Amino acid sequence: xxxxxxxxxxxxxxxxxxLVLAVTLVTILHLALPxxxxxxxxxxxxxxxGKYLCYALLAVAVDLVWGYLGILSLGHxxxxxxxxxxxxxxxxxxxxxxxxxxxxxxxxFMVFLNWESLPWYWHGFDMAWFAFLMVLLxxxxxxxxxxxxxxxxxxxxxxxxxxxxAMTFALMLAFFRNEMGFGGNNGLTDFYDILGFDLxxxxxxxxxxxxSGVALALxxxxxxxxxxxxxxxxxxxxxxxxxxxxxxxxxxxRVQLFVFVVxxxxxxxxxxxxVPQVGIINPSEFEPLFSxxxxxxxxxxxxxxxxxxxxxxxxxxxxxxxxxxxxxxxxLFALGGLFVVSTVLLPKGIAGVLAYRRKQRNESDTTExxx
Amino acid sequence: MNxxxxxxxxxxxxxxxxPAISPVDVRHGPILYMEDVTVSFDGFRAIDNLxxxxxxxxxxxxxxxxGAGKTTxxxxxxxKTRPDTGDVWFGSRHDLLTMNEPEIASLGIGRKFQxxxxxEALTVFENLELAMTADxxxxxxxTARLTGDVRDRIEEVLTMIxxxxxxxxxxxxxxxxxxxxxxxxxxxxxxxxxxxxxxPVAGMxxxxxxxxxxxxxxxxxxQSVVVVEHxxxxxRSIARTVTVLHQxxxxxxxxxxxxxxxxxxxxxxxxxxxxxx
Ligand SMILES: Nc1ncnc2c1ncn2[C@@H]1O[C@H](COP(=O)(O)OP(=O)(O)OP(=O)(O)O)[C@@H](O)[C@H]1O
Ligand SMILES: [Mg+2]
Numbered sequence: 001x002x003x004x005x006x007x008x009x010x011x012x013x014x015x016x017x018x019l020v021l022a023v024t025l026v027t028i029l030h031l032a033l034p035x036x037x038x039x040x041x042x043x044x045x046x047x048x049x050g051k052y053l054c055y056a057l058l059a060v061a062v063d064l065v066w067g068y069l070g071i072l073s074l075g076h077x078x079x080x081x082x083x084x085x086x087x088x089x090x091x092x093x094x095x096x097x098x099x100x101x102x103x104x105x106x107x108x109f110m111v112f113l114n115w116e117s118l119p120w121y122w123h124g125f126d127m128a129w130f131a132f133l134m135v136l137l138x139x140x141x142x143x144x145x146x147x148x149x150x151x152x153x154x155x156x157x158x159x160x161x162x163x164x165x166a167m168t169f170a171l172m173l174a175f176f177r178n179e180m181g182f183g184g185n186n187g188l189t190d191f192y193d194i195l196g197f198d199l200x201x202x203x204x205x206x207x208x209x210x211x212s213g214v215a216l217a218l219x220x221x222x223x224x225x226x227x228x229x230x231x232x233x234x235x236x237x238x239x240x241x242x243x244x245x246x247x248x249x250x251x252x253x254r255v256q257l258f259v260f261v262v263x264x265x266x267x268x269x270x271x272x273x274x275v276p277q278v279g280i281i282n283p284s285e286f287e288p289l290f291s292x293x294x295x296x297x298x299x300x301x302x303x304x305x306x307x308x309x310x311x312x313x314x315x316x317x318x319x320x321x322x323x324x325x326x327x328x329x330x331x332l333f334a335l336g337g338l339f340v341v342s343t344v345l346l347p348k349g350i351a352g353v354l355a356y357r358r359k360q361r362n363e364s365d366t367t368e369x370x371x
Numbered sequence: 372m373n374x375x376x377x378x379x380x381x382x383x384x385x386x387x388x389x390p391a392i393s394p395v396d397v398r399h400g401p402i403l404y405m406e407d408v409t410v411s412f413d414g415f416r417a418i419d420n421l422x423x424x425x426x427x428x429x430x431x432x433x434x435x436x437x438g439a440g441k442t443t444x445x446x447x448x449x450x451k452t453r454p455d456t457g458d459v460w461f462g463s464r465h466d467l468l469t470m471n472e473p474e475i476a477s478l479g480i481g482r483k484f485q486x487x488x489x490x491e492a493l494t495v496f497e498n499l500e501l502a503m504t505a506d507x508x509x510x511x512x513x514t515a516r517l518t519g520d521v522r523d524r525i526e527e528v529l530t531m532i533x534x535x536x537x538x539x540x541x542x543x544x545x546x547x548x549x550x551x552x553x554x555x556x557x558x559x560x561x562x563x564x565x566x567x568x569x570x571p572v573a574g575m576x577x578x579x580x581x582x583x584x585x586x587x588x589x590x591x592x593x594q595s596v597v598v599v600e601h602x603x604x605x606x607r608s609i610a611r612t613v614t615v616l617h618q619x620x621x622x623x624x625x626x627x628x629x630x631x632x633x634x635x636x637x638x639x640x641x642x643x644x645x646x647x648x
Contacts, residue, residue: 002513002514002515002516226513229512229513229514229515230500230501230512230513230515231509231512231513231515233490233493233497233500233501234501234512236490236492236493237490237493237501239492240490240491240492241488241489241490241491243488244488244490245490245501248501248502248507248557249473249476249507250501250507250512251507251508251509254508254509255509255512258509258513
């Protein structure tokens, strides 16, 4: 089975082991220790770590298309945000009549805008299964239409990157408008519960953190399965010599479309798990700058390794948390600096350094073997 | 690749999906038959009343000065260029002029271009794997497994192109000559009946040339091979029959010695070297 292939890889097993250990450790430290204990992990930290895991999944999705297909998407924030909005709509509908205006169906912002009834596209989001399906389908559909048009006309490289930026920017402007029916610049917020669990409770937070870990693990395995398949080799082939790949009979534009849609769906899942943990989704997630930041995480972690993307996302966001606490205004400069330093000093990212050290160790091992 | 390049591309998408095309019939004659073929570009006759036949299993060398029409001839056979007049048949059953590039390729005509392009980031083995005839749609490619048959075929080709020891290495670190062999190997994965090879030894060392000669001669018999080459030493080392092309038509044909002593050939080549001098 192609999906089980990653479990034969040492690197994937190691990745999953570390992920499971980390999630378990955080869970134990959170549940078993009293708050006075210096090793205690607070509910706030659990939420923060859950957020990092969502970012890590998003970075894996970007690495899949950038690292292996060579498509530098500067618009993956849009897919992340769409998944987030789908989840946000579900959470809004869960509020029911507990909102400020007490309307049993209409979310507060619609009452505020004097809307009489629910717009058609809000129907069905009171049902979890439907909303969760939309988490996949909304970003997937956007990626399908966008990718179909772009890849069919063989738009690649810088041009594609620019259009993806334009796409996310246009969506940001659209979602800012109140008439769109997504809460305008306030977005969707003031959620109560998810699947009947209170979002304010520590147990729910922990559950969401664990769910993010599981989603990252599954997303990682799915991407590895694609990458380790013959299709993955076709991806690399088309990244490096597109015309040659077509000449061998592969429909490169279809391969690109398929992988792009899968990646967008993963980004959507990441966004959907992110929203209940931060408690809000608003148009700022569509900001072009955010999509560029994601690319920086991947570049820093190391392209075309997948685990590098995870390392990069977690490290940069940890740094961001620390940095914005100390010097909020300087973060963008720090990020820019980080990017420059990494491209100059670590062209293959942190993953490249790890691979190099492993190789050196192997070589010194083999030299010890008597010839 | 930038937008302009991608918009200006001339090669088309190839599909080897339909194995249903009937096999080549060579019972009653040659595998390739070209008669009175003419192509003009803006009034200039690049191919002018060309007649050429290649027998099944033959190894044929085509030589000729720059601009003689050698590459254009290959373009016609592979369907990239349509002749103005003439006939081109593959075996006695397939009229190549009624087929498009992918159809011709799936009939079993493989072509090696002058510049080698292998997938540098993939291993030698993987390069051959991708070149294998298979269902190349997205989902079948995703779920494809490396069956014993595929593995056997890849190993067979690896031995033929003498890259068995390098099979796990990325193609990017191969020497120029090895890349050329790998590319020939990628063609062989599709089990072609006719191989068209354009200037295979350009830029090769003496030793690499020798091994290329071995490879091409070993291929002949099982498949027909047409080699276009400028290097006379190389042509001499592999040729049984040589065809000299000049201004779009056949000037002479025969063994290397016959051709080299032909006064018209001498004139063409001398004329050329006098111009160059
Ligand atoms: N698409 C085209 N449009 C116009 N002229 C062309 C085209 N293709 C080839 N020609 C011309 O036709 C002639 C034959 O070209 P061709 O490339 O077949 O020569 P060749 O024998 O392969 O030469 P070389 O040894 O330099 O590779 C040349 O004069 C070339 O300029
Ligand atoms: Mg030529």
